Amino acid sequence: MSTFALTGAAVFDGETVREGVAVVVSDGLVEAVCRRDGLPRDVERRHLDGGLIAPGFVDIQVNGGGGVLLNDMPTVEGVRRICEAHRRFGSTALLPTVITDRPEVTYAAIDAVGEAMRLGVPGCVGIHVEGPFIAKARKGAHDPALIRPxxxxxxxxxxxxxxxxxxxxxxxxxxxxDQIRRLAAAGIIVSLGHSDADFATAASAFHAGARCGTHLFNAMSPLGHREPGLVGAILDDPEVWCGIIADGHHVHPTSIATALRAKRGSGKVLAITDAMSTVGVEEDVFELNGRRVTRRAGRLTLDDGTLAGSDLTMIDAVRYLRDVVGLPMAEVLCMASLYPAQFLDDASRGRLVPGARADLVWIDAGGRLGRVWLGGGLR
Structure with a gap:
């Protein structure tokens, strides 16, 4: 692959926004972020019209996209189609997510992701298994008949x-x-979610080795004045990470802003989509464990009104966090790329530094996603 330099845009390198610099890409990796006037004369320049270059987004919770749910297509092809659908919206790395289902579906999904990673399916960097070991009291859209200890x-x-x-x-x-301890010891990242646990029970689980909260506020015991619940346990523990769905349907923007101010431990809140199969396609109706889900005005619900995942993309989450919640763009981009990469202990993503993967997005001056590069190749 040839060496080239991206010029004409500001650069967010994972920590700060830098002006007057270029990103030099060589053989799929970032070679340097350097002053434009210091570029060698023989380097190919690819000029962008303003805007911002940033690391590609990393999404740890993606149920589907491109008309595919991982639960319905737990195959390498299903994984590939989900990753392709979300790459159009800036997600260059993601965890395909299988929700509560029969054991044969869960393990087929795990095997498919393992094979996809072995084959190098672009964007697939692991798997998220959400359920079935959750609480029926906080089931959300999960099928209660499939939930079990x-x-x-x-x-x-x-x-x-x-x-x-x-x-x-x-x-x-x-x-x-004890089960959490054994899972964590085996290198499995345990997250608490879909739970009605009280504060003491949740804190004990975190002490045992759980280190994340799944979609903060949603499908969990709330923060109360006498009982802090799972929300309080997540916010109080500086070692615990959490995802948050910033789509205007799942969490009020004031709640997002309040949680960010209250969260102990810097850099622990991740932007996630919890996206379903509707992302990137026009079909507004699909089935989830045999139940109908309908998209109306960007909101996905079962027939009884229960939210059933989201129609969110990461670029939309970025815009919502910036424009509605009012966060600085640098912090928003960290929530969408650097922090989830750190959560996954992936030093190759989330920063534009020498040796990092050249997984990049260009966001134009209007906040629209202009281009996406994966391993230095334009997608």
């Missing part, structure tokens, strides 16, 4: 998996602290 046999089957990163959402009501 974690048995010793299912624990051992998870421990035998080799796909990493493997993010596993559980509820402390369905998974014991």
């Amino acid at each position: 974690m048995t010793e046999a299912e624990l051992k089957r998870l421990l035998a998996t080799t796909v990493r990163p493997l993010l596993l959402t559980v509820a402390p009501e369905s998974v014991s602290d």
Whole structure:
């Protein structure tokens, strides 16, 4: 692959926005971010018309896209189509997510992601298994008939998996602290979600090795004045990360802003989409575990009105956090790229520094996604 320099736009390098610089890409990696007037004369220049170059987005919770749900197509092709759909909206790395289902579906999805990673399917960097070991009291759109406690046999089957990163959402009501310890010791990232646990139970699970909260505020015990709940446990622990769905439907913008101010531990809140199959396609109706989900004005619901994932893309989340919540663009971009890369312990993404993957997005002056590069190649 030839060496080239991207010029004409400001650059967010993962920490700060820099003016008057260029991003030099060589063999799929970032070679340098340097002053434009210091570029060698023989380097090919690819000029952009203002705007901002930033690291590609990293999304840890993607149920589907491009007309595909991972639960319905737990295959390499299903993974590929989901990644392709979201790459159009700036997500250059993601965790395909399988929600509560029958064991054969869950493990087919895990195997498919493992094979996709082996084959180098662009953008697939691990898997998120959300359920079935959650609480029926906070099931959200998960099928209650498929929710169950974690048995010793299912624990051992998870421990035998080799796909990493493997993010596993559980509820402390369905998974014991000892099981969490064993999962964490095997390199599985345990997240608490779809849970009605009280503060003490949640804090104990975090002490046992859980280190994330799944879609903060949604499908979890709320922050109360006498009982802080799971929300309070997540916000109080400086070592705990959490995702948040910034789509205007799942969480009020004031709640997002308040949570960001209250969260102990800097850089621990991640922008996620929790996206479903509707992203990138025109079809407004699909099935989830045999139940109808309908998209109306960007909102996905079951027939009873329950929210069922989102129609969100990462570039839309970026704009919402900047324009509606009022966050500085640099912090928003960290939430969309640097912080999730750090959460996954992936030093190759989230920053534009020498040796990093040349996974890039160009956001024009109006906040629209202009171009996406994956490994230095324009997508």
